[in-house]
Structure formats: C-alpha cells, structure tokens
Amino acid sequence: MSHVLRIAIVDPDDASRDAVKSTLLGLDTVWLEAECSRYAFFPDVVKQTDPDVGIINLDDNPEAAVQLVENLTQQKPELALLVSSSSTDGSLILRTMRAGAKEFLTQPIKPEELAAAVSRVARNKFGAQAGGSRGGCKVIAVCGATGGVGATSIAVNLGCALAGNPQNSVVLVDLDLAVGDADVFLDTIPEYTLSDVAQNVSRLDFTLLKRSLTKHSSGLYLLPRPVALEDGQHISTDDLQRMFGLLKATFTHLIIDTSKAFTKLDLFAMQMATDVLMVTQLDLPCLRNVVRLMMAFGEVEGLKDKLRVVVNRVGHDAGQISIRKAQETLGHDIYWQVPNDYRVMVEVRNNGVPLIEQAPKAVITQSIGQLAAALSGEEAAMSETESATKKSGWLGLWSSGRSSKTSDTATE
Template identity: 60%
Template sequence: MSNVLRIALVDPNDASRESLKAMLLGMDTVWLEADCSRYEFFPDVIEQTAPDVGVISLDADPEKSIQLISKIAASAPDTAILAASQSTDGQLILKTMRAGAREFLTLPLAKDDLDAALKRVSQQKFGSSESGGRSCEIYAIAGATGGVGTTSTAVNLGCVLAQNQHNSVALLDLDLSLGDADVFLDSIPDYTLADVVQNVSRLDIQLLKRSLTKHSSGLYLLPRPVDLHDSLSITEDSIRKVIGLLKASFTHLIVDLSKTYSAIDMAAIESATRVILVTQLDLPCLRNVVRLMMSFEEIEGLSSKVEIVVNRAGLDSGQISLKKAKETLGREIFSLLPNDYRTMVEVRNNGVPLITQAPKAAITQGIRELAEKLQGGAQKGEEADEESVAAGESKWKKFWPGAKA
C-alpha cells in the first residue's frame, strides 16, 4: 500500500456529510473508502473496510457519537478517529478525546485544518517522509511508434518491481483496442477495465483488488476490455477515477498507453509521476520523439517528467549512433535496453516474464537497472531541466519540418 490514507465517514446530517465528502474527494492524499448516514451501522463499516481514519460527526447525537467513538477505539485501535462538530464546548471536546478520538475538528471545516490533522495521522501511521512513508509512483509507458516494445517494457518492469516485498504493483493496460499485456502474462482475467469503470463509484480497495488478476510474480493486472465496443464507456474522467483508486491501493502503478495519444492516454500521462518514452535509434522514431516533446512542452510540467528509454540498443544494422541521437534530441538518454530479439519473442510466446524465463539475460538486467533508476527518485533538477528545455526547444523546431525556430 502507498501512504494514501483510507477514510470512512459517518454523519447523519446529509448537508454536512456531503460537504465533508466533497472536501475529502478533492484531496490527493486520501481515499474515501466508505460513507455512512447511521451511527449504528458504522462499526460494521469499520470492520468490513478497516480504514486508516474514521471521521465521526457529533452534532446529530453527541452522546451516541461519543459512545460510538469509545466502541471503535476499543474494537479497531488501528483506525484513527477524527471527531467533528460545530460546537466548541470544552466539556464536549474533553469527553470526545477521553473516548478515544485522535483529533477534534470544528465544523464548518477549513481544508487547511483537515489537511493538517490528516498529516499528523499519516506521520503517526507511516512515519515522516524521511523514514519511509511514500506515495504511489505512477509510470506511464509511452512509445515513439508502434512496435518499439512499450508493452514488454511495462510488463517486465512491473514484474521486477513486484519482486521487492515492500512494493505492491499494478499494471493498467490502456491500449483499449489491441492491448496484450494479458498475453505477456499468460493470464485469462475474470474482469477488465470496462468492468471496473462501470462500477468505479461503488468500488472500494478490497473489491478493486478482487477485480484484478494477480500474476505469480506478484504483479496485479487490469487488462483492456475484451469487446471493442466496451471501450466506448471509458472516458478521461473515468480513467482519472480508476487511477485514483489504484493510486490509493498500490505503491507503484504502471500504465501501458496506446500509440494514439488520445484524450484518455493524456489523462493518464498527466496523472503520472514519470513518463517513460520508449524509442529506437532510427530516424522515424527519433522524429516522433521530437514531435512528441514539442507537444509535451505545451503542457505545463509535463516535459520535465519525461524520461527517454532506448530499446533494442546495439542492433547492428542501420542504427543511428547514440551520440547523434543525443544531439538530435537535445537531452540525455535515461536508460538503454539491449537488443535481444530471440529472448523477447520466446518470453512473449510463452507468456512468462523475463525474470522467470531468462533471469540472467542482458535484457533482464537492463530492465532491472531501469527499475533501480526509477526507484532512485533522481528527478532532474530544476536547473538542469531549464537548461534542457532552453537548449532543446530550438533543436526540436530545427529538426521538425515547417516549425519556426
């Protein structure tokens, strides 16, 4: 799990409950696991969902709500209780804290107050950011063209990351028409992205995980729809909701994009912490990288997230040199994956990941090194990024026909 806090809320007052829900749904650091309108049902909600935080509004019945706090504090000690009330009466606050509430929040709630309270709970539960608490890393795997190896990179990167017992990793196949991540993993999923999108408003984290297919490597897969017409129900908004739920459920999310750079792909790209742009050292691929980077620079903050990965490096015939490619692109190559066509065909046809089929192969080591680099968190510094943008922008325009420098 990532250090996103899972929250359950109870408030019999519809207006204040909806206000609290809206505030919670607008926060990236939390996931609203469940909300409830009856105090007597809330212990069952806590038992079924085991949230990190239970938010209890007191105003509908202060005595009953304080009894509820005491009951949950005894039965679910791992759930931090936040009490909320319009009252600032000292006796009420004292009773609430003695019953077991971790924080007392005054309604109407200011977002800064809620954020500060949740940060204190998060620090107590996960530790400070320096001591291991971390949010979900989202890697969007994009291609400079079809056939460059984005799916093989996504699947095998996910399997390598999942080997670490401290990671929980999911793979989302966003190639809605022709995605084949399930083939690479020799999986026949019971549910697809279309099923999850259809029920996303009713899903919680436990139901989501039961909707995914778990591979023997530990990687969870959410595949593309089976029927082509099912992809019509998938929109940018629904993808953002699915990514939000996956983000709350896993430490790492890998998104295998289509090659169309559709609105759905772009929604995933904008949600990503890193964009892995897979290319080869040939002219059509490098021209497409230039074209894509020109477009990415028009979206604030996007180009700085892009890492260029060269696949099939070392292919003997006709490749552009790495030095020439760097000059053309105006930026460094993040990682190189060596050419090993025979091994890749074998693992794809057998539906077995590299770490199982060919653990000592050079391509497997290349994927491991890519994973290590990504987990190292060595984002490009602002100064270096500004230099690459300043130096690279003119190079993009010089290289792309019809563009003015």
C-alpha cells in the same frame, strides 16, 4: 499492500461531504470505505465497515455530533476521529477534543490541512515509515513514440522486475483499450478487464479488487484492456480517477501501459503518474515524434518534467543514429538505454514468459532490472553480466550519468 487508511465520513451536508470525498480521492494512502448523511446511522456504519478513521462534520447538529464523538471513542477507542466545523467557538473545540477527537479542522476544509491530518494519523498507526518516501504509490506511465517500439515489452518486464522485490506489490494496467496485448505477453486469460473494474469501482473493496485482477507467477497483478472494442468507449476520466485511487492505495507500484493514440485517458494517466517513460528507437521518425510529443507535453503543467526518454533496441542496426546525436536532436537527456537482444525477445514474446523468468542472466534483463531500481530510487549494484561486458568491451562504450548503467551499443 502499502500502508492505507480506510476512512468513513458522516456529514449531513452534501456539498461539504462531496468536497472531502474529492480531496480523499487525490491522496495515495487512503480509501473511502463508507459515507453517511445522518449521525444516528454512523455507529452502525462504523460497526459494519470497521474503518481506521472517521471524519465527522459538526455543523448540522453540534450537540448530537459531539455526543457521537464521545460514544464512538468509548465503543471503538482505536478509531481515529477527525472533526470539522465552520465554527471557531473555543468551547466547542474544547468539548470535541475532550470527547475524543484527534484533530479539529475548520470548514471549508483545505486539502492540504486534511492531507496533513491524515498523514499524522497514519504515522501514529503505522509508524515513521508511513510518512517516508516509500509510503505512497509510485505511478509509472509507459508510452511509445510510435507503434512497435517495444513500449508494452518495457512495461510488462519492468512490472515483473519490480514485483521480484518482496517489498513491492505491483499492478499493471493496460490502457490501450483497442489493441492492448499485455495479457498475451504474460500468457494469461483474465476473467475481468479494465472496463469491469472501472464501472464497478464504487462497489469494490480491497479483497474484491484483488479478486478482479489477474496475478502472474512473477507476482505482477494485471488489469487488461476490455474484450469488446465498444466497452472502452464507456470508460471516463472519473472512472479512472476512482480506479487509480484504489489501486494506488493498494499497491506500492502502479504501471500504466498507454495507447499510441494519446487519448484524453492516456493524458489523464500521465498527469497522475510520478514518471512518464517515453520509449523510442534511434531512428529519425521516432526521434521526430518524441520532439513533437515533448512540445505537446510542454503545454500541460508539470507533464514535461516527468518525462524520461528510454531508448530501446540499442545496437539493433549499425546505421542507427548515435546517442549523442539523438540527445542533440531531442534537446533532452536520454534517461535509459535498453540493449537489443532480438533472439531473447522473440522467445519471451512467443512463449508469453517475462524476461526475468525466461532469461534472468541476459543483458537486456539486467538492464530492465536496473531501470526498475533507478525508478524506485534504489542504488542498483552492478550486475555480473554488466561487469563482464564492460571488461570485455562486447557492448562497446558506456555513457555517463544514469544511462551509464546500460549499454550504448549491443549486438543482435
């Protein structure tokens, strides 16, 4: 589990409590454990849920709230208390801090101020690493320019490659609600699905969440698409927001395999993502679709900047469009090239076994492993397979930049 703070709130005012909850849902490393509307009940809430942080709004009854801060500080000194108030009275602030509050925030609380206060608490609790680049969750959305380009293969094997690092905890969400098949690629029969978790996320904690996911032998956790077609119709963006918030607070990497329909749920997932991998092939229909999709993404603020074009099955056909021509057509750099290996991919798909287990030394496995390292910000060392192929020239020319880590052509 990544560093995460469990938070409990007490605020008699529904509007301000909802505003704080909304801000917390957008933070990667927190989880709202409990909320309460009465000061008198909050000590029992803290005792039952054992949070790391308590957020107390003083405005309804400042005297009772300050006394609550003092009591909780004595009873549970490890609990970090953040207090808020619309009052800027110096004596109230001083009394609250003397009672044991760690931070004083002015109502209405600005999201950036709450995030900064939570970050300071996290650093005190977990050390400097909590404030580093690896403190949050990396969210990777994988989509295909059209059906059959291998987007699910990339998503599943990328997840398994990331899960191979013991420092990572990785979950894959199959967001193709109609015909998703990530569970088939991993030869699993899940007990719970995306609709089960989305509809019950408000009642889940970390333990129940892990029990709701299916863990593969590679270490990858899976949340598959619903069993019945109609179940997917009841999943809303609000459900996804809460579900992704919990998953982001629990895992270091969240991979989302989107559908090819680019529904509002898919676009929502892409907006939440750190990186969006657009999987395509070197043929004209695929490249035209990528151009069209990039135009659509350009209308959504920040989405096009996250786009990473991944060319799959490079070398599948001698008549393929060249990488240089493809980049000219797209007007966009190609982030990664995955070489074609038809025989290996057919085996892993039919056996329900990921590349890293079925063919760990294959060139395609090495390529996806290096893609995982690049997306994680790690400098991947050149593999023995890559070194050998470069020396022999078997895979042809190697392009520069990021895509120099993968081959420009490959034999089938």
